[in-house]
Amino acid sequence: MAEDEEEPEEEPLIPKPITDKVKAGYHFITDYGSEATRGVLKNNPLFVLLLGFCPALAVTTTLDNAIAMGAAFAVVFVASATLISTIGEQAPKDYKKILYITIVAIFTTAVSIIMQRDYPNHLENLSIYFPLIAVNCIILGRVQYHSNQTSPPRAFLDALGLSAGFSIILIVISSIRELLGTTQLTLNSEILFQITHPIPFFLLAPGALLTIALLIALTNITNTGIQKLQQILKERKEKKEAERKKLEEQKKKEEEEEGEKK
Amino acid sequence: MMLVNNIVLVKFLGVCPFLGISKNIKSAGMFGLAAAALMVFSSAVSWSIYHLFLKPFGLENLTIIIFIFTLAILIEILDLIMHKYFEKIHSAIGIYFPILATNCAIVGIAFLTTEENYSLIHSLIASAGAGVGFILVLLIMSSIREKTETMHIPEPFKGLPLAFIIAAVLAMALMGFGGLAP
Structure with a gap:
């Protein structure tokens, strides 16, 4: 019995191999990292999930507007996704949707009050599209079908990634439109670029x-291009491996033949 | 509101259903009808909430949450009532109500009419016009998209990009009505 009791005490004293720890950390980082980054490229809300076009079309006349919209969207999305993921499965089934809408609307109201104090001009420029953040398809869809089934940190990172993807595309569209429409790209009334x-x-x-049609077509072209490139690289790898195997087999055969001769 | 400030192509409200549902004419028409009915309903509700409740009590800051909450609940109740008493209408257009409860166009028209400070009759007429404009654009769009399904289209433009280009051309056509605005 004495030996049995001693054993578990000794175990922690032996340091685990460092590689294991590094591997676990690496898995942790890649796991949570992919949670955050897949919203930008793989699951981009606008171009891949095809949601939330209303603000993307309406607010993107100037770069300032797009940035304000993206920031407000990110705050509302991250806050409500995290809160809803903590509620999780406890939400009453029949009134789930109304509960979620109310939570998102509360955060939108809070952000609007803050913006009214600090950035009243931006709020005025966004006009009716600001309150519509509360019924944005990206937020409501993600909250209903993803955030309420995962843990809070995951929901937080997922919301962060999706809103980053959303804001990046808003910024791209708005800079194209502002530059071509008014000859200059301004940020806080500072001219960045001119034609x-x-x-x-x-x-x-x-x-x-x-603009949006051409951008989506462009992403489609690049996606098919990347896929073709990956296929070509795969084929090359397979060819090389096949050649290597052939060489190894030849060597083995030669060795066997030599052995037989001896 | 119907042609000059078309709710989909100029105000960009309700773009998602506009792209998602405009694949065949019949469902597009029904969807448009449901949306137009709800637009009138929501503008009436929002006017009465804003002018009878929020303004006298000085609660304009809470407009967003109260509008969205009451609209979501009222549309749910409307759906239940229609399900019980008007089975025929419900089976035709009522199936879209749950989707429409959180639609940009329906909620957007509520904010639009309060922002412009319309009177009750003015906001009702404006929302009815917006609804008719929505139906009109949805029908045109769906009939064009039905035809494009059998055409040869360059691979990267298939689907969504083509829909956006059609919408752009339609919006340009609607700009021709600009002179009608007072």
């Missing part, structure tokens, strides 16, 4: 639709 001839078409409604 000579304006194309006012891009500031109007059809310009927004056309």
Whole structure:
């Protein structure tokens, strides 16, 4: 009995191999990292999940607007996703949707009050599209089908990644539209970039639709290109491995033949 | 509101269902009808909430949460009532109500009419016009998209990008009505 009791005490004294710890840490980082980064490329809310086009089209006339929208969206999304994931399965089944909508609306109201104090101009520019954050398809969809089934840190990172993907695309669209529409790209009334001839078409409604159409087509082209490239690389690898195997077999055969001769 | 400030193509409200549901004409028409009915309903509700409750008590800061909460609940109740008493209408357009309860167009029209400070009748007429505009654009879009399904389209433009380009051309066409605005 005495020996049995001593054993578990000794175990922690033996240091675990460092590689194991590093491996665990690496897994931890990649696991949570992929949770955060997949929202940017693999699960991009606008171009892959095809959600939430209303703000992407309406607010992207200037870069300032897009940044304000992206920031407000991120705050609301991250806060409500984290809160809802802590509620989890305890939410009453029949009133789930209304509960979620109310939580998101509460955070939107809070952000609007803060923005009214600190950035009243930005809030005015966003006009009716600001309150519509509360019924944004990305937030409500993600909250209903993902956040309420995962742990809070995961939901937090997922929301962060998705809102980063959303804001990046808003910034791209708005910088294209502002640059082509008004000849200059401004950030806080500082001119970043200038061209000579304006194309006012891009500031109007059809310009927004056309810009988004071309951007989606561009991403489709690059995606198919990347897939083709990956296929070619795979084929090359397979060829090389096949050649290596052939060489090894030849060597083995030669060795066997030599052995037989001896 | 119906043509000049079209709710989908100029105000960009309700773009998601506009792209998602406009694949065949019949369902698009039904969806548009449900959306238009709810737009009128939501503008009436929002006007009465804002002018009878929020403004006298000085609660304008809470507009967002109260509008969204009451609209979500009222649309749910409307859905239940229709399910019980008007089975025929419900089976035609009521199935879209749960989706529409959190739709940008329906909630957006509530904020739009309060922001412009319309009177009750004015906001009702404006929302009805917006609803008709929504149906109109949805029908045009769905009939064009039905035809494009059999055409040869460059691979990267298939699906969504093409829909956006069609929408852009439609928006350009609607800009021709700009002179009608007062």
